[in-house]
Amino acid sequence: MLKRKDARMCLIFFYSGIGVLLVSRGTKYLAGDAAEFVSGFADGLIVGAVGLLVLAGLVLSFRLRCPNCGKRYARPRWNVFHTDYCTNCKKPFIYDDDPEGGAR
Numbered sequence: 001m002l003k004r005k006d007a008r009m010c011l012i013f014f015y016s017g018i019g020v021l022l023v024s025r026g027t028k029y030l031a032g033d034a035a036e037f038v039s040g041f042a043d044g045l046i047v048g049a050v051g052l053l054v055l056a057g058l059v060l061s062f063r064l065r066c067p068n069c070g071k072r073y074a075r076p077r078w079n080v081f082h083t084d085y086c087t088n089c090k091k092p093f094i095y096d097d098d099p100e101g102g103a104r
Ligand SMILES: [Zn+2]
Pocket: 066, 067, 068, 069, 070, 071, 072, 086, 087, 088, 089, 090, 091
């Protein structure tokens, strides 16, 4: 069974990675020809953003694999929304907080 906590962790890492990336690009754009260190700081943020995206990928590949065949990844869902099915073995991806038999 998949853990909701893992799905949320993956989503948080992913979206904060994207967020940091946007902040980094935005800072660089707004700073323009301003001080060198602002630009350096913005570049430093990219390392953090990539790190967060890598973490999201790690959570996905280690914690959100199909519990049945392990060949596909479950789509991380923040809440009980509806049940996705593995495209390889056709088994439903059931999270630990899903109602009995899966959510619709
Ligand atoms: Zn499967």
